[in-house]
Amino acid sequence: NAGVMQNPRHLVRRRGQEARLRCSPMKGHSHVYWYRQLPEEGLKFMVYLQKENIIDESGMPKERFSAEFPKEGPSILRIQQVVRGDSAAYFCASSWTSGGETQYFGPGTRLLVL
């Protein structure tokens, strides 16, 4: 049973470009969470999604950031018009149940904005 998969593992973008981060949850998991980790800091919750629904986006910046989890395919975290401050590691986690307590994490995508 494959774990949570994220790609790309590393992404380099220039200011103003778009970044698309993908996350495939563990098999059988229909709940996905996105977190951001800035250097020297812990993880900050961004958004919680179920298939085709955003359940909690209280941690998402109001502009440029969006997330989706379509019926088919991976969850996508999209950052438009990236700025240097978006440079961070972005982790995806999935769980089995609604608001599942045990979340299983992917290896992360490290975004560098030049």
Added chain:
Amino acid sequence: AQSVTQLDSHVSVSEGTPVLLRCNYSSSYSPSLFWYVQHPNKGLQLLLKYTSAATLVKGINGFEAEFKKSETSFHLTKPSAHMSDAAEYFCVVSVKAGNNRKLIWGLGTSLAVNP
């Protein structure tokens, strides 16, 4: 408000000596608590979790943690450190958010193991 405080940002031990990573939490409810480990440039791995069963929780790689409600603590320990334990450790509390749950993360403790 719920929060997690990891009392040490850096801990350094010698190989073969005990490890203690301290964590205090603040929660309005009986919390669920976790420790995660992150090795350099790697993802996050669940070490152990407490969900209102036994207060002493055993995890992987010889780690364990004790939930102490009176002290609102959930310190992580290991009797004998190994070089491979060098990593970043995060204490996490799971809190109710409406009908769902949300993870609140500590800032992390960097563990160095010296030969």
